[in-house]
Amino acid sequence: MNNETSTLRSLANIIIRAVDTMERIYAQAGLPLPSLDKFYDPGDHAEALAQDPQVVAASKKLVAACAQISATVWNPRRVVINHAHAYQISSCLHAISDLNVVEVLREAGEKGASVKDIGETIGVDSGLIERILRLLATHHIFREVSPGVFANNRISSTLDKGLSRTVEEEIESGGAV
The missing domain is CATH 1.10.10.10 (Winged helix-like DNA-binding domain superfamily/Winged helix DNA-binding domain)
Structure with missing residues (x-):
């Protein structure tokens, strides 16, 4: 492998930085990150913090990088079938x-x-x-x-x-x- 960072590594780094940002913001607020296993409560302070501009930006980067990793590593035919x-x-x-x-x-x-x-x-x-x-x-x-x-x-x-x-x-x- 040459000295250039692979696309997968670059995407993984984006994910790590986004997670670091989100964890830092939630920790500073003394709140847990929202959990997929809990019910959505728009009045919950952790849910409200999800609207913080830095959290929104980090979330967008995280989701986009995850989607690109999935599209990159998965069988292209499977990707098309899933979208269909x-x-x-x-x-x-x-x-x-x-x-x-x-x-x-x-x-x-x-x-x-x-x-x-x-x-x-x-x-x-x-x-x-x-x-x-x-x-x-x-x-x-x-x-x-x-x-x-x-x-x-x-x-x-x-x-x-x-x-x-x-x-x-x-x-x-x-x-x-």
Whole structure:
């Protein structure tokens, strides 16, 4: 290898500098970095700090470098196939939203709910719910707590419409809210 820094090493250095920046800013504020496994709370001070211009800039660099590393090291055919199948993610998100699955999981809490219980609650085949949630969990949109048991995470919790099961049932029956 010559004296030039490889593209991968340059990208890794960008990631390291961005992580250093974010960790320094959060440490100075005495706050933990937001966790993917926790629910999103816009009132949380750690979430508010994520809007700090330095954190935003570091986050953008981090995400871009990670994406470029993935595109560089992965089989190019696999990259194309994954992009071609991206519509499945949006379709699954639409289904989950229409079925109010996020609200069911909110009520289940951090321990999550089994696909059997979710399916019974919303009146949908549990096998279908499991396939949808597993695909979304693979993309870090939900958390699979144990096989067939799912919970909301920082990302999925942003889809919460704030409905309770009672309100949802009233809406579905055509009643007034």
